[in-house]
């Protein structure tokens with residue numbers, strides 16, 4: 001019988017991860033890292049496939065990082081499915097899973113933080129104080145632990161991607177950071193582990209985010225000033241039952257500087273809004289002709 005392709009190495013410690021990676025390097029292979037918090041879906045799997053195009057071996061980390069959750073956020077409720085994740089990682093071409101526990105990542109006495117204050121201003125940085133400090137710190141640790149040639153992150157979390165690019169440049173970490181496009185459900189909703197929280201009714205309404213953002217992005221690309229369209233999208237979301245809207249803004253795709261007027265360079269329209277208790281984020285590129 002042909003052995004199933006879902007046997008995959010799982011490592012739980014920094015030492016075991018390093019040993020695994022060193023073996024590959026000794027054999028002349030390149031290594032990619034895909035950091036995740038698990039509960040994997042097609043969006044994550046697209047990153048693993050992209051990583052496999054960029055390097056010979058792919059390590060996927062699965063770690064629900066407590067330091068990037070605020071005190072009133074969903075750390076305890078966050079979906080976890082280690083066995084399912086291992087099978088999905090194997091099927092997407094991952095070579096090893098790194099699943100450290102919290103004590104391995106943050107041993108007694110841990111105190112160092114990585115802060116990228118300017119990139120982390122606005123958008124999710126304002127709505128979730130301390131979030132990007134937690135992300136930047138854990139991603140820096142993962143990069144130092146695995147020492148990959150390349151690491152792949154989704155544009156779904158676009159500000160996060162920019163925070164990571166900045167810290168890698170600032171700290172001279174020898175890794176290439178690659179962004180990958182947002183993977184969506186057939187009706188346009190951006191895939192997210194948090195979509196599992198939505199009721200059937202909310203799931204139906206949730207598609208409005210992408211519908212509104214992509215229509216606005218087209219009009220902005222054609223020359224309509226950003227501010228009025230952001231106001232329209234806010235109204236459209238409220239009309240279908242979204243509650244708190246944390247932000248609805250157009251920002252420069254490189255600098256994340258806010259744009260209210262006409263868009264003349266690559267930009268993105270960003271939204272974060274609550275449907276019931278679930279906070280959904282999305283963003284869509286704006287490419288002026």
Ligand code: AMP
Nearest residue numbers: 036037038043153154156157182183191
């Ligand atoms: P998370 O598990 O939510 O921390 O996400 C792990 C990585 O997967 C991050 O780089 C995310 O940006 C990326 N990701 C999550 N959802 C998607 C998606 N729908 N499309 C592309 N990348 C995604």
